[in-house]
Amino acid sequence: MTHSKAPSGALHSVAVIGASGYSGAELVRIILRHPALRLDSLYAFSQAGKRFSDLYPSVSCDMELLRYAGECDADICFLALPHGEALKLVPELIGRGKMVIDLSGDFRLKNTDEHERYYLQPKTAGSSMTYAMPELFRNEIAQAKAVSNPGCYATSIILGLAPFFHGNDRPFRVSSVNCTAISGISGAGRTSKTELSFSEMSENMRAYKVGCHQHTPEIMQALGSSVSEPAFDFTFTPVIGPFTRGIYSVLNVSLDGEASGSAIDDLYRNFYAGAPFVRLRDTMTEVRHVALTNFCDIHIASGPENGRLVIVSAIDNLLKGAAGQAVQNMNIMLGLEETLGLS
C-alpha cells in the first residue's frame, strides 16, 4: 500500500518537521499505522524535494519532503530537529494553536543557565515546556498543548531510578548513583560523522562527554534535584557502542541505610503498576528485548547489600527514547488510549 496524503475525516492531521532524520522517520512509521491520525505534511532540510520513500524505501510513503517556511496546516506538529532549531519554530506554532511535541533538548530544562552551559547555546529565559515523561507526569501532560519529549539516555536512567524519587511512598533515601549507559549509534542521528562510521565503530566502544553530557541536568531535574544543588551524588558516563539502536543503562545505587530485596521489589511494582510500557523483569534486561518496541525493561540485578544495588534499564533510543514516547505523549494529550498505535 502506498501512502500519499490521506483523506481527512475525524482523524487528527499531523506534520513531522525533521521527517528525513532517524527520529522523524520513526514518527512517520508510527503515524502511518496510527488509527486516529492522518499524515498531513513532512518537512526536511538538506533532503527537501525528495520523497520520503526515496530515503526510506522500506516505508511505502511517497509524500514529498518540504522545506519548512511557516505554512504548516496540520493540527499536531512533531519536531525532530537538531538542538537550537525548535526554539525558532515552537513559539509561532503554539501561537497558531497547534499541538506541539518537541523531541529536541531546547525546552527540557527549566534552568536557563544550565541549558546554556550544557547545550552551549543561548536560550530565552523561561522557555521551557511541560517535561513529558508519561510515567511521572501523566496529569500535567494531559493538560498540556505543547510538551518537551525527554532525551533517550535520560528516559532510560530516570525510569530506572524514579520509584526512589517520585510517588507517595518513599521509604528509602538515595545517597549516590553512578551510571554508565551505552547507546547505539543511531542516537547520534543520521548525519554521518567520521568517528561514527562503520570502520571506526565496528567492534569498538567509546566513552564521550564524560561529566558534561547534556542529559545530566535533565536527569537531576526530573528526579527533583539539580546539578548546582544536588540532593544526591550523581555521575554519568555515556558510551557509544557497536550496535544501531538501543540504550543500556547500568545504575549503581547507594542508599542511606539497609533495605530488603522484597521492599525494593514492592516499591518498583507499585510505582509502575499503571505504566503500560515499563516492564519489570525477573531476568537480566537485554537491548534486543526492547529494540523496535516502546518498552523500557528494568531489572534489579543485584542487592541491596549494605544499601547498594545495581539496576539495569534498557530502551530503544528511537522509540521509547524518542518517537514512541512522543506518540505516547500525544495520545495522553488527546485523551486517547496511551498505547494506541504503539503496540
Ligand SMILES: NC(=O)c1ccc[n+]([C@@H]2O[C@H](COP(=O)([O-])OP(=O)(O)OC[C@H]3O[C@@H](n4cnc5c(N)ncnc54)[C@H](OP(=O)(O)O)[C@@H]3O)[C@@H](O)[C@H]2O)c1
Ligand atoms: N536519535 C536519537 O536516538 C534521539 C533520541 C531522542 C531525542 N533525539 C533528538 O531528536 C532530534 C532529532 O534527532 P535525530 O537523531 O533524528 O537527528 P537526525 O537523524 O540528524 O535528523 C535531523 C533532522 O533535522 C533536519 N535538519 C538538520 N539541520 C537542520 C536545520 N539547520 N534546520 C532545519 N532542519 C534541520 C534534518 O533534515 P535533512 O536530513 O533534510 O538535512 C533531519 O530531518 C534531536 O534534537 C535529537 O537530540 C534523538
